[in-house]
Amino acid sequence: MESDFIMEMLKWIQELFANYGYNVLFFGLLLEFVALPFPGETTMAFAGFLSYTGRLDFLTLVVVAFAGTTAGMTITYFIGLKAGLPFIQRYGKWFLFSPAKLEKTQRWFERYGSFLISIGYFIPGVRHFTGYFAGIIALPFRKFALYAYGGALIWVILFLGIGKVFGPQWTGIFHLFELYALWIVSGAAALAVLIVLIRYRRILTVRVLRRSPELELKTKLKETSKER
Template sequence: MKFMELIEQLFADYGYWVMLIGLPLDAIALPIPPGNTTLTYTGFLSFKGVLSWLPAIGAAYAGAVLGMTATYALGYKLGAPLVERYGKWLFIKPESLEKTRQSYRKYGNKLLLISYFVPGIRQFIGYFVGIIRIPYRTFALYAYPGALMWVMAFFAIGYVFGEQWEEVFLLVEKYLKYLFIVLGIAVAVFALVKWGTRLNPSKQVDNGTE
Protein backbone atom coordinates (compact mmCIF):
# COMPACT_ATOMS: atom_id res chain seq x y z
CA MET A 1 0.00 0.00 0.00
CA LYS A 2 1.34 3.45 -0.94
CA PHE A 3 1.92 6.02 1.77
CA MET A 4 -1.03 8.19 0.73
CA GLU A 5 -3.37 5.20 0.63
CA LEU A 6 -2.16 4.23 4.10
CA ILE A 7 -2.68 7.74 5.48
CA GLU A 8 -6.13 8.03 3.92
CA GLN A 9 -7.12 4.69 5.43
CA LEU A 10 -5.78 5.68 8.84
CA PHE A 11 -7.75 8.91 8.83
CA ALA A 12 -10.87 7.10 7.68
CA ASP A 13 -10.54 4.61 10.54
CA TYR A 14 -9.21 6.79 13.39
CA GLY A 15 -9.69 10.49 12.58
CA TYR A 16 -7.97 12.83 15.06
CA TRP A 17 -6.24 9.89 16.75
CA VAL A 18 -3.90 9.67 13.75
CA MET A 19 -2.16 12.86 14.95
CA LEU A 20 -2.20 11.95 18.63
CA ILE A 21 -0.63 8.54 17.95
CA GLY A 22 1.05 8.90 14.57
CA LEU A 23 3.10 12.04 15.28
CA PRO A 24 4.65 10.59 18.47
CA LEU A 25 5.57 7.50 16.43
CA ASP A 26 7.20 9.79 13.86
CA ALA A 27 9.19 11.47 16.65
CA ILE A 28 10.58 8.18 17.98
CA ALA A 29 11.84 7.22 14.50
CA LEU A 30 8.86 5.11 13.44
CA PRO A 31 7.51 7.45 10.74
CA ILE A 32 4.32 5.51 10.00
CA PRO A 33 2.60 7.68 8.96
CA PRO A 34 5.30 10.26 8.00
CA GLY A 35 4.87 13.50 9.91
CA ASN A 36 5.07 16.14 7.16
CA THR A 37 2.66 14.30 4.89
CA THR A 38 0.25 13.57 7.74
CA LEU A 39 0.08 17.22 8.78
CA THR A 40 -0.46 18.45 5.23
CA TYR A 41 -3.19 15.90 4.61
CA THR A 42 -4.79 16.94 7.90
CA GLY A 43 -4.96 20.49 6.57
CA PHE A 44 -6.53 19.21 3.35
CA LEU A 45 -9.18 17.26 5.26
CA SER A 46 -9.96 20.41 7.24
CA PHE A 47 -10.24 22.34 3.95
CA LYS A 48 -12.79 19.78 2.78
CA GLY A 49 -14.71 19.95 6.06
CA VAL A 50 -13.99 16.33 6.98
CA LEU A 51 -12.14 17.50 10.11
CA SER A 52 -12.65 20.67 12.15
CA TRP A 53 -9.52 22.79 11.85
CA LEU A 54 -9.14 23.79 15.52
CA PRO A 55 -9.36 20.25 17.02
CA ALA A 56 -7.13 19.02 14.17
CA ILE A 57 -4.40 21.56 14.96
CA GLY A 58 -4.78 20.88 18.68
CA ALA A 59 -4.44 17.12 18.20
CA ALA A 60 -1.47 17.57 15.89
CA TYR A 61 0.32 19.92 18.29
CA ALA A 62 -0.35 17.61 21.23
CA GLY A 63 1.01 14.65 19.27
CA ALA A 64 4.16 16.53 18.21
CA VAL A 65 4.86 17.73 21.76
CA LEU A 66 4.18 14.29 23.21
CA GLY A 67 6.58 12.62 20.77
CA MET A 68 9.44 15.07 21.29
CA THR A 69 9.00 15.03 25.07
CA ALA A 70 9.03 11.23 25.12
CA THR A 71 12.32 11.09 23.21
CA TYR A 72 13.82 13.75 25.50
CA ALA A 73 12.74 11.79 28.59
CA LEU A 74 14.17 8.53 27.21
CA GLY A 75 17.46 10.21 26.42
CA TYR A 76 17.59 11.91 29.81
CA LYS A 77 16.74 8.82 31.87
CA LEU A 78 18.54 6.11 29.90
CA GLY A 79 21.10 7.75 27.62
CA ALA A 80 23.62 9.31 30.03
CA PRO A 81 23.77 6.31 32.42
CA LEU A 82 24.36 4.00 29.47
CA VAL A 83 27.18 6.20 28.20
CA GLU A 84 28.73 6.36 31.68
CA ARG A 85 28.58 2.57 32.06
CA TYR A 86 29.23 1.36 28.52
CA GLY A 87 30.71 4.42 26.84
CA LYS A 88 34.22 2.95 26.66
CA TRP A 89 32.89 0.11 24.53
CA LEU A 90 31.24 2.63 22.24
CA PHE A 91 34.32 4.88 22.21
CA ILE A 92 32.33 7.64 23.94
CA LYS A 93 33.88 9.21 27.01
CA PRO A 94 31.96 11.18 29.67
CA GLU A 95 34.30 14.11 28.96
CA SER A 96 33.11 14.06 25.36
CA LEU A 97 29.53 14.39 26.55
CA GLU A 98 30.50 17.40 28.65
CA LYS A 99 32.19 19.10 25.68
CA THR A 100 29.15 18.37 23.53
CA ARG A 101 26.90 19.82 26.22
CA GLN A 102 28.94 23.02 26.37
CA SER A 103 28.92 23.38 22.58
CA TYR A 104 25.18 22.80 22.46
CA ARG A 105 24.55 25.51 25.05
CA LYS A 106 26.34 27.96 22.77
CA TYR A 107 24.89 26.98 19.39
CA GLY A 108 22.27 24.25 19.68
CA ASN A 109 19.05 25.88 20.82
CA LYS A 110 18.33 27.34 17.38
CA LEU A 111 18.71 23.86 15.89
CA LEU A 112 16.17 22.54 18.39
CA LEU A 113 13.74 25.27 17.32
CA ILE A 114 13.83 24.29 13.62
CA SER A 115 14.55 20.58 14.04
CA TYR A 116 10.95 19.55 13.30
CA PHE A 117 11.40 20.71 9.72
CA VAL A 118 14.32 18.34 9.10
CA PRO A 119 13.45 14.63 8.78
CA GLY A 120 16.13 12.57 10.51
CA ILE A 121 17.06 15.45 12.82
CA ARG A 122 13.48 15.56 14.12
CA GLN A 123 13.70 11.89 15.13
CA PHE A 124 17.13 12.30 16.74
CA ILE A 125 17.32 15.67 18.48
CA GLY A 126 15.06 14.80 21.43
CA TYR A 127 17.21 11.82 22.41
CA PHE A 128 20.35 13.90 21.95
CA VAL A 129 19.37 16.83 24.17
CA GLY A 130 18.16 14.36 26.80
CA ILE A 131 21.44 12.43 26.76
CA ILE A 132 23.51 15.57 27.27
CA ARG A 133 21.10 16.63 30.06
CA ILE A 134 19.88 19.94 28.65
CA PRO A 135 17.49 21.31 31.32
CA TYR A 136 13.83 20.59 30.63
CA ARG A 137 12.96 24.29 30.78
CA THR A 138 15.44 25.06 28.00
CA PHE A 139 14.23 22.09 25.98
CA ALA A 140 10.59 23.15 26.31
CA LEU A 141 11.35 26.82 25.56
CA TYR A 142 12.66 25.93 22.09
CA ALA A 143 11.09 22.57 21.23
CA TYR A 144 7.46 23.44 21.94
CA PRO A 145 7.33 26.67 19.86
CA GLY A 146 9.21 24.74 17.15
CA ALA A 147 6.50 22.09 17.23
CA LEU A 148 3.81 24.74 16.81
CA MET A 149 5.60 26.32 13.83
CA TRP A 150 5.97 22.91 12.18
CA VAL A 151 2.34 21.94 12.73
CA MET A 152 1.02 25.29 11.48
CA ALA A 153 3.30 25.40 8.42
CA PHE A 154 2.45 21.98 7.01
CA PHE A 155 -1.21 22.14 8.08
CA ALA A 156 -1.48 25.45 6.21
CA ILE A 157 -0.24 23.88 2.96
CA GLY A 158 -3.15 21.47 2.92
CA TYR A 159 -5.69 23.98 4.21
CA VAL A 160 -4.74 26.92 1.96
CA PHE A 161 -3.97 25.09 -1.29
CA GLY A 162 -6.76 22.52 -1.04
CA GLU A 163 -6.90 20.19 -4.04
CA GLN A 164 -3.41 21.31 -5.15
CA TRP A 165 -1.82 20.40 -1.81
CA GLU A 166 0.23 17.49 -3.16
CA GLU A 167 1.97 19.58 -5.83
CA VAL A 168 2.75 22.37 -3.35
CA PHE A 169 3.85 19.88 -0.70
CA LEU A 170 6.35 18.24 -3.09
CA LEU A 171 7.77 21.66 -4.00
CA VAL A 172 8.13 22.67 -0.34
CA GLU A 173 9.87 19.39 0.56
CA LYS A 174 12.18 19.74 -2.44
CA TYR A 175 13.31 23.26 -1.63
CA LEU A 176 13.51 22.61 2.11
CA LYS A 177 15.92 19.80 1.32
CA TYR A 178 18.08 22.09 -0.80
CA LEU A 179 17.96 24.81 1.86
CA PHE A 180 19.20 22.50 4.60
CA ILE A 181 21.89 21.03 2.33
CA VAL A 182 23.22 24.55 1.76
CA LEU A 183 22.99 25.37 5.46
CA GLY A 184 24.76 22.12 6.32
CA ILE A 185 27.61 22.93 3.93
CA ALA A 186 27.88 26.45 5.37
CA VAL A 187 28.05 25.13 8.94
CA ALA A 188 30.66 22.54 7.92
CA VAL A 189 32.83 25.20 6.23
CA PHE A 190 32.50 27.48 9.27
CA ALA A 191 33.50 24.63 11.59
CA LEU A 192 36.52 23.73 9.44
CA VAL A 193 37.69 27.35 9.30
CA LYS A 194 37.32 27.70 13.06
CA TRP A 195 39.11 24.40 13.64
CA GLY A 196 41.93 25.45 11.30
CA THR A 197 42.28 28.76 13.14
CA ARG A 198 42.69 26.94 16.44
CA LEU A 199 45.36 24.67 14.98
CA ASN A 200 47.25 27.63 13.48
CA PRO A 201 46.60 30.62 15.74
CA SER A 202 47.68 33.97 14.41
CA LYS A 203 50.80 35.40 15.93
CA GLN A 204 49.98 37.98 18.51
CA VAL A 205 51.74 41.30 18.19
CA ASP A 206 52.52 43.10 21.42
CA ASN A 207 51.20 46.62 21.52
CA GLY A 208 54.60 47.93 22.55
CA THR A 209 56.64 46.27 19.74
CA GLU A 210 56.80 46.73 15.99
Protein backbone atom coordinates in the same frame (compact mmCIF):
# COMPACT_ATOMS: atom_id res chain seq x y z
CA MET B 1 6.74 4.52 -9.63
CA GLU B 2 7.15 7.35 -7.12
CA SER B 3 3.72 8.77 -7.94
CA ASP B 4 2.16 5.30 -7.50
CA PHE B 5 3.83 4.98 -4.10
CA ILE B 6 2.55 8.41 -3.03
CA MET B 7 -0.98 7.57 -4.15
CA GLU B 8 -0.89 4.29 -2.24
CA MET B 9 0.40 6.06 0.85
CA LEU B 10 -2.32 8.73 0.65
CA LYS B 11 -4.94 6.03 0.23
CA TRP B 12 -3.58 4.29 3.33
CA ILE B 13 -3.59 7.56 5.32
CA GLN B 14 -7.16 8.30 4.19
CA GLU B 15 -8.28 4.86 5.38
CA LEU B 16 -6.60 5.46 8.74
CA PHE B 17 -8.46 8.76 9.17
CA ALA B 18 -11.73 7.12 8.13
CA ASN B 19 -11.29 4.41 10.77
CA TYR B 20 -9.56 6.26 13.63
CA GLY B 21 -10.13 9.98 13.06
CA TYR B 22 -7.90 12.47 14.85
CA ASN B 23 -6.17 9.68 16.80
CA VAL B 24 -4.16 8.90 13.66
CA LEU B 25 -2.46 12.27 13.86
CA PHE B 26 -1.78 12.19 17.60
CA PHE B 27 -0.37 8.67 17.85
CA GLY B 28 1.32 8.79 14.44
CA LEU B 29 3.33 11.92 15.30
CA LEU B 30 4.07 10.68 18.82
CA LEU B 31 5.47 7.41 17.46
CA GLU B 32 7.36 9.21 14.68
CA PHE B 33 9.36 11.15 17.26
CA VAL B 34 10.12 7.99 19.19
CA ALA B 35 11.64 7.08 15.77
CA LEU B 36 9.01 4.71 14.35
CA PRO B 37 8.80 5.24 10.56
CA PHE B 38 5.68 7.33 9.97
CA PRO B 39 5.07 9.95 7.23
CA GLY B 40 4.24 12.76 9.67
CA GLU B 41 4.56 15.72 7.32
CA THR B 42 2.59 14.02 4.53
CA THR B 43 -0.11 13.00 7.00
CA MET B 44 -0.41 16.56 8.33
CA ALA B 45 -0.62 18.07 4.85
CA PHE B 46 -3.27 15.53 3.84
CA ALA B 47 -5.18 16.16 7.08
CA GLY B 48 -5.08 19.87 6.23
CA PHE B 49 -6.58 19.02 2.84
CA LEU B 50 -9.35 17.04 4.57
CA SER B 51 -10.11 20.16 6.62
CA TYR B 52 -10.23 22.11 3.34
CA THR B 53 -12.97 19.74 2.15
CA GLY B 54 -14.82 20.17 5.44
CA ARG B 55 -14.30 16.62 6.71
CA LEU B 56 -12.03 17.63 9.61
CA ASP B 57 -11.75 20.73 11.79
CA PHE B 58 -8.52 22.68 11.26
CA LEU B 59 -8.17 24.03 14.81
CA THR B 60 -8.70 20.55 16.26
CA LEU B 61 -6.02 19.23 13.89
CA VAL B 62 -3.56 21.86 15.12
CA VAL B 63 -4.23 20.99 18.78
CA VAL B 64 -3.99 17.22 18.18
CA ALA B 65 -0.85 17.46 16.02
CA PHE B 66 0.83 19.80 18.51
CA ALA B 67 -0.05 17.46 21.40
CA GLY B 68 1.29 14.38 19.59
CA THR B 69 4.49 16.12 18.54
CA THR B 70 5.28 17.60 21.95
CA ALA B 71 4.41 14.33 23.71
CA GLY B 72 6.82 12.44 21.45
CA MET B 73 9.58 15.02 21.88
CA THR B 74 9.14 15.07 25.66
CA ILE B 75 9.31 11.27 25.89
CA THR B 76 12.55 11.18 23.89
CA TYR B 77 14.02 13.97 26.03
CA PHE B 78 13.44 12.02 29.24
CA ILE B 79 14.72 8.79 27.69
CA GLY B 80 17.95 10.60 26.82
CA LEU B 81 18.09 12.31 30.23
CA LYS B 82 17.39 9.25 32.39
CA ALA B 83 18.94 6.45 30.33
CA GLY B 84 21.87 8.45 28.98
CA LEU B 85 24.36 7.83 26.20
CA PRO B 86 25.19 4.17 27.07
CA PHE B 87 21.52 3.20 26.60
CA ILE B 88 21.33 4.99 23.24
CA GLN B 89 24.58 3.39 22.07
CA ARG B 90 23.37 -0.07 23.08
CA TYR B 91 19.70 0.01 22.10
CA GLY B 92 19.49 2.95 19.70
CA LYS B 93 19.39 0.66 16.66
CA TRP B 94 15.97 -0.59 17.77
CA PHE B 95 14.47 2.87 17.28
CA LEU B 96 16.67 3.82 14.31
CA PHE B 97 19.11 5.95 16.34
CA SER B 98 22.40 4.58 15.01
CA PRO B 99 25.87 5.84 16.10
CA ALA B 100 26.16 7.62 12.73
CA LYS B 101 22.91 9.53 13.35
CA LEU B 102 24.02 10.35 16.89
CA GLU B 103 27.24 11.83 15.50
CA LYS B 104 25.29 13.73 12.82
CA THR B 105 22.94 15.21 15.45
CA GLN B 106 25.92 16.18 17.61
CA ARG B 107 27.50 18.06 14.69
CA TRP B 108 24.25 19.93 14.10
CA PHE B 109 24.06 20.82 17.80
CA GLU B 110 27.63 22.13 17.73
CA ARG B 111 26.70 24.29 14.75
CA TYR B 112 23.35 25.71 15.90
CA GLY B 113 23.20 25.10 19.66
CA SER B 114 19.81 24.77 21.35
CA PHE B 115 18.16 26.55 18.40
CA LEU B 116 18.57 23.26 16.51
CA ILE B 117 15.65 21.86 18.52
CA SER B 118 13.36 24.38 16.81
CA ILE B 119 14.76 24.26 13.28
CA GLY B 120 15.41 20.52 13.50
CA TYR B 121 11.75 19.86 12.67
CA PHE B 122 12.53 21.03 9.14
CA ILE B 123 15.74 19.00 8.70
CA PRO B 124 15.15 15.44 7.40
CA GLY B 125 16.81 12.81 9.56
CA VAL B 126 17.47 15.22 12.42
CA ARG B 127 14.14 16.10 14.05
CA HIS B 128 13.63 12.55 15.32
CA PHE B 129 16.81 12.66 17.42
CA THR B 130 17.07 16.19 18.82
CA GLY B 131 14.92 15.25 21.83
CA TYR B 132 17.15 12.30 22.70
CA PHE B 133 20.31 14.38 22.33
CA ALA B 134 18.92 17.29 24.37
CA GLY B 135 18.27 14.80 27.18
CA ILE B 136 21.70 13.19 26.85
CA ILE B 137 23.46 16.55 27.31
CA ALA B 138 21.07 17.36 30.20
CA LEU B 139 19.73 20.55 28.63
CA PRO B 140 17.48 22.24 31.25
CA PHE B 141 13.88 21.17 30.62
CA ARG B 142 12.55 24.74 30.51
CA LYS B 143 15.02 25.62 27.78
CA PHE B 144 14.24 22.40 25.92
CA ALA B 145 10.49 23.02 26.17
CA LEU B 146 10.84 26.60 24.92
CA TYR B 147 12.58 25.52 21.72
CA ALA B 148 10.81 22.16 21.26
CA TYR B 149 7.25 23.35 21.82
CA GLY B 150 7.71 26.63 19.96
CA GLY B 151 9.19 24.83 16.95
CA ALA B 152 6.47 22.18 17.10
CA LEU B 153 3.71 24.77 16.88
CA ILE B 154 5.27 26.39 13.80
CA TRP B 155 5.91 23.00 12.19
CA VAL B 156 2.38 21.63 12.58
CA ILE B 157 0.67 24.87 11.52
CA LEU B 158 2.81 25.13 8.38
CA PHE B 159 2.26 21.57 7.17
CA LEU B 160 -1.41 21.45 8.10
CA GLY B 161 -1.73 24.86 6.46
CA ILE B 162 -0.39 23.56 3.15
CA GLY B 163 -3.38 21.27 2.75
CA LYS B 164 -5.84 23.78 4.18
CA VAL B 165 -4.73 26.75 2.05
CA PHE B 166 -3.84 25.08 -1.26
CA GLY B 167 -6.57 22.44 -1.32
CA PRO B 168 -6.36 20.11 -4.36
CA GLN B 169 -2.96 21.57 -5.32
CA TRP B 170 -1.40 20.71 -1.94
CA THR B 171 0.79 17.85 -3.25
CA GLY B 172 2.82 20.09 -5.57
CA ILE B 173 3.29 22.77 -2.91
CA PHE B 174 4.12 20.10 -0.34
CA HIS B 175 6.91 18.71 -2.54
CA LEU B 176 8.47 22.16 -2.96
CA PHE B 177 8.11 22.97 0.72
CA GLU B 178 9.65 19.64 1.71
CA LEU B 179 12.72 20.45 -0.40
CA TYR B 180 13.17 24.03 0.80
CA ALA B 181 11.44 24.04 4.20
CA LEU B 182 14.55 24.97 6.19
CA TRP B 183 15.35 27.90 3.90
CA ILE B 184 11.75 29.11 3.85
CA VAL B 185 11.45 29.00 7.64
CA SER B 186 14.90 30.57 8.15
CA GLY B 187 14.00 33.37 5.74
CA ALA B 188 10.65 33.95 7.45
CA ALA B 189 12.33 33.99 10.88
CA ALA B 190 14.98 36.45 9.66
CA LEU B 191 12.26 38.67 8.19
CA ALA B 192 10.30 38.57 11.45
CA VAL B 193 13.40 39.53 13.45
CA LEU B 194 14.12 42.37 11.01
CA ILE B 195 10.56 43.70 11.34
CA VAL B 196 10.78 43.58 15.15
CA LEU B 197 14.13 45.40 15.12
CA ILE B 198 12.84 48.11 12.76
CA ARG B 199 9.74 48.57 14.89
CA TYR B 200 11.80 48.69 18.10
CA ARG B 201 14.13 51.25 16.54
CA ARG B 202 11.17 53.45 15.59
CA ILE B 203 9.72 53.23 19.11
CA LEU B 204 13.13 54.06 20.59
CA THR B 205 13.52 57.03 18.23
CA VAL B 206 10.08 58.39 19.19
CA ARG B 207 10.92 58.08 22.89
CA VAL B 208 14.22 59.89 22.41
CA LEU B 209 12.52 62.70 20.48
CA ARG B 210 9.86 63.04 23.18
CA ARG B 211 12.46 63.22 25.91
CA SER B 212 14.68 65.75 24.11
CA PRO B 213 12.55 68.85 24.97
CA GLU B 214 12.33 67.68 28.59
CA LEU B 215 16.10 67.29 28.78
CA GLU B 216 16.64 70.72 27.26
CA LEU B 217 14.23 72.27 29.78
CA LYS B 218 15.96 70.54 32.71
CA THR B 219 19.35 71.73 31.44
CA LYS B 220 18.14 75.33 31.18
CA LEU B 221 16.65 75.19 34.69
CA LYS B 222 19.93 73.90 36.08
CA GLU B 223 21.87 76.66 34.32
CA THR B 224 19.42 79.28 35.66
CA SER B 225 19.73 77.99 39.22
CA LYS B 226 23.53 78.09 38.98
CA GLU B 227 23.48 81.72 37.80
CA ARG B 228 21.38 82.65 40.83
